[in-house]
Amino acid sequence: MKIKTKLTLGVGLLFFLIVLLVALGVKQIHSLADDTENILTANYNSMDYSRNMLKELDKIETEQQSPTQFFEYLKLQNRNITEIGEKELTRNLTEDVVLFQKDPANPKNSIQIRKDLNDIMKLNMDAINRKSIVASKTADSGIFWISITGTLCFVIAFTLLINLPGNIANPIKALTESIRQIAAKNYSQRVHFEGHDEFGDLATSFNTMAEKLQEYSNSNLEKLMMEKKRIETLINNLHDPVIGLDAQHTILFANEEALKISGLQAEAVIGKSAQEIAISNDLIRMLLQYISEDSTLKNKEPLKIYADRKESYFEKQLVPILITPTGETEKKAVGAFIILRNITAYKELDTAKTNFIAMVSHEFKTPIASMKMSLQLLENESIGMLNEEQKQLVSGIKDDTKRLLRTTGELLNITQVETGNTQLKIESCPIHTIVENAVEATHLLAAQKAISLEVVLPENLPEIHADLEKTTWIVSNLISNAIRYSYENSSILVKAVLQNDTVQISVQDNGMGIAPQYKNKIFDKYFRIPGSEKEGTGLGLAISKEFIEAQGGSITVASELGLGSTFIITLKV
Numbered sequence: 001m002k003i004k005t006k007l008t009l010g011v012g013l014l015f016f017l018i019v020l021l022v023a024l025g026v027k028q029i030h031s032l033a034d035d036t037e038n039i040l041t042a043n044y045n046s047m048d049y050s051r052n053m054l055k056e057l058d059k060i061e062t063e064q065q066s067p068t069q070f071f072e073y074l075k076l077q078n079r080n081i082t083e084i085g086e087k088e089l090t091r092n093l094t095e096d097v098v099l100f101q102k103d104p105a106n107p108k109n110s111i112q113i114r115k116d117l118n119d120i121m122k123l124n125m126d127a128i129n130r131k132s133i134v135a136s137k138t139a140d141s142g143i144f145w146i147s148i149t150g151t152l153c154f155v156i157a158f159t160l161l162i163n164l165p166g167n168i169a170n171p172i173k174a175l176t177e178s179i180r181q182i183a184a185k186n187y188s189q190r191v192h193f194e195g196h197d198e199f200g201d202l203a204t205s206f207n208t209m210a211e212k213l214q215e216y217s218n219s220n221l222e223k224l225m226m227e228k229k230r231i232e233t234l235i236n237n238l239h240d241p242v243i244g245l246d247a248q249h250t251i252l253f254a255n256e257e258a259l260k261i262s263g264l265q266a267e268a269v270i271g272k273s274a275q276e277i278a279i280s281n282d283l284i285r286m287l288l289q290y291i292s293e294d295s296t297l298k299n300k301e302p303l304k305i306y307a308d309r310k311e312s313y314f315e316k317q318l319v320p321i322l323i324t325p326t327g328e329t330e331k332k333a334v335g336a337f338i339i340l341r342n343i344t345a346y347k348e349l350d351t352a353k354t355n356f357i358a359m360v361s362h363e364f365k366t367p368i369a370s371m372k373m374s375l376q377l378l379e380n381e382s383i384g385m386l387n388e389e390q391k392q393l394v395s396g397i398k399d400d401t402k403r404l405l406r407t408t409g410e411l412l413n414i415t416q417v418e419t420g421n422t423q424l425k426i427e428s429c430p431i432h433t434i435v436e437n438a439v440e441a442t443h444l445l446a447a448q449k450a451i452s453l454e455v456v457l458p459e460n461l462p463e464i465h466a467d468l469e470k471t472t473w474i475v476s477n478l479i480s481n482a483i484r485y486s487y488e489n490s491s492i493l494v495k496a497v498l499q500n501d502t503v504q505i506s507v508q509d510n511g512m513g514i515a516p517q518y519k520n521k522i523f524d525k526y527f528r529i530p531g532s533e534k535e536g537t538g539l540g541l542a543i544s545k546e547f548i549e550a551q552g553g554s555i556t557v558a559s560e561l562g563l564g565s566t567f568i569i570t571l572k573v
Contacts, residue, residue, distance in 0.1 A: 011160075013156055014153060014156050014157055014160065017149060017152050017153045017156065018153060020149055021146060021149040021150060021153060024142070024145050024146055024149060025142070025146055027142075029142075031138045031142070043082070043083070043124040043125075043127045043128045043131070044124075044128070045076075045080050046077060046080050046081075046082070046083075046086070046120060046121075046124040047120075047121050047124045047125065047128075049073045049074075049076050049077040049080065050077070050117045050118075050120045050121045050124075051121070052069075052073045053070055053073045053074060053077075053117055054114065054117055056069050056070040056073065057070065057110065057113060057114070057117075060104075061110060067101075070097075074093070074094065074097065077090055077093075077120070078090055078094070082127075083123055083124065083127045085123060086120065086123055086124070089116060089119050089120050089123060090120065092116050093113065093116035093117065093120065096109060096112045096113045096116055097113060099112075100112075100113055171199040171202075171203075174191055175191055175199075175202065175203075175206065178190070178191045178206065178210075179206075182209075182210060182213065187210055187213045187214035188210075188214060189210060190206075190207050190210060191203045191206055191207065232253065235253060235255045236255045236256050238255055238257065239257065239342070240257060240339055240340055240341050240342060241254075241255065241257040241258035241260075241261055241262075241314070241339070241340040241342075242254070242255045242257070242258055242337055242338070242339050242340075243255075243258050243287065243337060243338045244335065244336075244337040245274060245291075245335050245336055245337065245338075246334065246335040247333060247334055247335050248273075249273060249274040249275060249288070249291075250271065250272070250273055250274070251269050251270060251271065251272055251273075251274055251277065252270070252271075252335065253270065254266065254269050254270065257340075258340070261283065261305055261312075261314075261340070262281060262283045262284065263281070264277070264281060274287075274288055275288065283305065286303065287316070287338055290316055290318065290338075291318060291336070291338070302314060302315055302343060302347065303315070303316055303340065310344075311344075312342060312344040313342075313343050313344050313347040314340040314341060314342055314343065314344075315340070315341040315343050316338065316339075316340060317338070317339040317340075317341065318336055318338055319336060319337050319338075319339065320333055320335075320336045321333070321334050321335045321336055321337065322334070368401060368404050368408065371397070371401050372398075372401050372402075375394055375397060375398045375401060378394050379394060379398075424467045424470065424547075424550055424551060425467050425468070425469070426465055426466065426467060426551065427465070427466075427467075427468065428463040428464070428465060429463055429464055429465075429466050429467075429468045429471065430461075430463050431457065431461045431463070431464060431496050431503055431505070432457055432461070433468070433472075434466075434468065434471050434472050434475055434505070435455060435457060435475060435494055435496060435505065436455075437472045437476075438472050438473075438475035438476040438479055438494075439453050439455060439479065439494060441472075441476045442476055442479045442480050442483060445480060445483050446479075446483050446492070449483060449486070449488045449489075450488050450489045451483055451486055451488070451489070451490055451491065451492060452490075452491045452492070453479070453491075453492050453494060454491055454492065454493045454494065455494050455495070456493065456494070456495035456496075457495065457496055458496070458497070458498070460498075461496055461498060461503060462498070462503070462573045463573070464503050464571045464572065464573055465551075465552075465571070465572055465573070466551050466553070466571050467547070467551060470547045470551075471547075471548075471551070471569075471571070473547075474544040474547055474548060474555075474569065475494075475505060475507070475569070477540045477541075477543075477544055478507040478544070478567045478569075479492065479494065479507055480540075481540065481541070481567075482507050482508075482509035482511065482565075482567075483509075485509065485511040485512060485565075486509045486510060486511040486564075487510070487511060490509070490510050490511070491510065492507065492508065492509050492510075493506075493507075493508040494506070494507050494508075495508075498573075499570070501572065501573050502553075502570050502571060502572055502573060503570070503571055503573060504568055504569065504570050505568070505569045505571075506566055506567065506568045506569075507566070507567050508564065508565075508566040509564045509565055509566075510563075510564040511564050511565065512561070512562065512564075513559045513560050513561040513562050513563050513564050513565055514529065514557065514559040514561065514565055515529070515561050516561070519557060519559065522541055522557065523541050523542055523544075523545045523555070524538075524542060525538065525539060525542040526538040526539065526542075527542075548569060548571070551571060552571075552572055553569060553570050553571040553572065554569075554570045555567065555568065555569050555570075556568050556570075
């Protein structure tokens with residue numbers, strides 16, 4: 001029998017019995033209501049009229065009261081004759097009342113009236129008892145049939161409650177578990193449902209699908225194994241170490257380069273938890289720490305490993321593996337692999353470049369200082385007078401010498417930064433001293449372009465903890481840049497303000513400003529804004545940023561193209 005037929009029959013029968021139960025209950029209630037109404041409207045009223053007439057008769061005899069009210073009750077009784085024999089009794093009562101009116105003094109007439117009234121009351125009382133028995137039988141009959149119908153409803157409902165959920169839920173549960181097995185690639189799973197209902201048809205279709213999937217899996221297994229070997233060969237032939245992990249950080253593969261630099265064997269790594277391997281292996285531990293870091297805070301420093309009998313440097317790259325499962329729309333992370341790019345050669349070249357720049361810069365300082373001294377002697381005219389043309393040449397050479405000396409200083413500073421040999425002398429420094437020294441060092445440069453330097457320094461500024469010489473150089477460099485990129489006859493504002501537990505030194509110009517796409521790049525080494533024809537090496541801001549951050553401070557810029565720029569240094573009090 002089909003499930004739909006079973007449900008229809010069971011629920012339909014239960015529905016029919018419920019309707020029958022309701023109809024039977026309504027019918028029995030109506031029968032009881034009719035019997036009760038008969039007692040109330042017929043017999044009870046007759047008894048009430050008779051009692052009231054007895055009371056009125058007593059008043060007539062004792063208080064000589066008018067019989068008007070007595071006759072009103074008598075009229076009501078004549079209209080309420082419902083029982084056999086009640087009509088004759090009421091007629092006798094009427095005749096005795098007439099006799100009483102003719103001879104009120106005769107006690108026999110009064111006694112006869114009372115007897116008639118008692119007969120009427122007794123007749124109605126007997127009728128009430130008889131009808132009560134009928135109503136009781138009606139109630140008993142109703143209770144019996146309602147109980148029988150209710151019991152049938154309960155039996156059927158209980159049977160459905162016990163059998164129906166299991167008949168439906170158990171095959172569904174079995175089918176769900178089989179589907180999970182198929183999803184886990186256990187294509188040998190089958191379901192077996194007895195009967196010829198819908199679940200039997202579903203089981204047949206499911207088993208057919210599983211057989212086809214098993215055939216497909218077996219037919220493609222050899223091809224998949226070949227592709228797996230091909231991918232493993234490709235990974236092993238890479239010159240960079242590669243390690244693959246699943247979502248639970250189980251190591252899926254590690255190529256020969258990765259095994260070599262980690263000092264591990266493939267059989268001791270593949271299929272093992274990375275956390276377990278990290279307990280005894282520093283490289284795996286460092287890579288796990290790198291994975292666990294927030295994406296916005298990932299360590300960009302190269303990884304230093306002793307490999308090939310020397311210190312080698314590797315750049316880390318985490319590549320997450322995201323797939324969209326069949327039948328779903330959202331991507332799901334199923335693992336990741338880490339690539340370690342060997343940058344040892346580039347690191348060695350960078351170190352050689354830094355050492356070369358440091359050596360050349362240091363060697364340049366001595367002849368440049370000698371040139372500067374010779375130019376000073378020529379300007380003092382101690383060795384002879386110079387004509388105007390010679391003076392112009394000397395002035396040009398002097399400017400070039402200053403530029404060479406500044407460039408040499410910047411190159412030496414950047415080599416300190418790159419080698420990590422920056423020497424800082426942190427001490428309490430007055431803000432006024434730093435700003436005034438920086439302004440003094442640049443006032444001649446500002447005067448050449450008729451630029452006014454405005455300084456705003458509150459009197460109550462506290463001292464800051466910084467390197468006095470380097471901080472003064474940074475502020476001087478910012479003022480020099482502002483002069484270089486400002487228009488003639490303009491002004492530059494240098495001010496300092498107390499902000500919570502820090503002091504902010506700002507340099508604001510009214511020059512050409514910085515385009516939005518270059519704001520994040522101006523602190524990079526050797527970067528110059530494209531199209532800029534101003535002099536400079538592109539190192540000043542990079543050095544300033546390194547020096548400020550080494551002191552625990554920060555440097556930022558706010559600029560709008562065409563409206564000038566404001567550089568802000570923040571240092572702790």
